[in-house]
Amino acid sequence: MQNNTKDIVSKYNFKFTKSLGQNFLIDDGVLKDIVKGAEVDKEDFVIEIGPGVGTLTKELLKEAKKVLAIELDSDLIPILKEELKEFPNFEIINKDVLKVDFNDLLKEEDSVKLVANLPYYVTTPIISSLLKGNHKFKSLTIMIQKEVADRIAAEPNTKEYGSLSLLVQYYCDVKVIRRVSPASFIPRPKVDSIVIRLDKLNKPRVDVKDEELFFKIIRSSFNMRRKTLWNALKGLGINKDLLGEALQNVSIDSRRRGETLSIEEFANLSNNIKELL
Incomplete structure (x- = not known):
């Protein structure tokens, strides 16, 4: 598995698009920790944002009832369809996640979990949109830039504490799964990453009138x-x-x-x- 992502990238001569923040995981241990950390099982309808060439998607498909992947890069769609054709529980849509109507996608699903290696340049807008949208996600297990994860988990009286900390903590419990080094990706990002799980609360943490x-x-x-x-x-x-x-x-x-x-x-x-x- 260590070289599977590299092999697929090479096989299709895929060219990374820097503006889309594409960094694909090549570390088998990280993949397994994400799936384990998300606690995915056969009851779960999983939404994956930015599946890349599908290495994490494949691990999710083995555990979940269904995986619906949302990918913006149209060049990746045929690769994903080919590489994951053996899985009847796989579906892919080519769309900008910020323009997706999740209520329409999720319909009657009861157990919905989101798993994603989020593009760093749109991490905060995606998190904000998903939490404020009143969607019925049980949890969001996301790999994000360490700096953003630190802000999410921050407590008062720290320099990291701010609007994002309060937004996430209003809706969720926060659990850090693991740290991920730049060497776990191709191409290598310049920063460390963190896998973090946000468990949606049954009701917001505090009672707010407006x-x-x-x-x-x-x-x-x-x-x-x-x-x-x-x-x-x-x-x-x-x-x-x-x-x-x-x-x-x-x-x-x-x-x-x-x-x-x-x-x-x-x-x-x-x-x-x-x-x-």
Whole structure:
């Protein structure tokens, strides 16, 4: 398996497209750890984003009820169809994942898991879209740039903690599966990667009266990290007296910075502002 990806790339004389962020896995141990970490079984309908030449896809197909792969690069479609033709539980669609209607794809499926080696240049938009879309994924097991994984798993009062940390932790429990070195890919990326699993919570981690306001407050709090909460939130257009009253009601010092607030504190502040508006 170590050379299987290389063999397929060579067999079809496939040319990597840098703009699509294509880095294909060549490490058998990493493939097995992804499948094991995703806890895929015969009940699962698996969505794979960016299957490459299908080496991870093949391992998923052996364990899952069905694998639906979404691939943007049309040059890879015939390769995948040929290499995976022995699997009746395989389906491929040639589309940009950010334009896919997952509710239409998933229909009556009960146990849906997403597995992906995400292109680094669209990691955050994909994660945001999948979590905010209210789709019925049980989990997302994704390989992403280490820097992004650190931000996702970050706690308050750390430099990595920010809007992405709170977005993911609002919807999911986070589990780090393993680290992956650049040597595990062709071509080699310049950074280390992390396989991380996001288990969707049955309901969001905190009770929020207005999600749009909640995330707007979070984004404003981190847009200028060194600003105090007071200065960061003034730009939201909220009446200053109302903002001051809300901060006082939830016992948050206006001189604190956003990076010091827990998700519970952001929820309390958001809910109080909503009540006062």
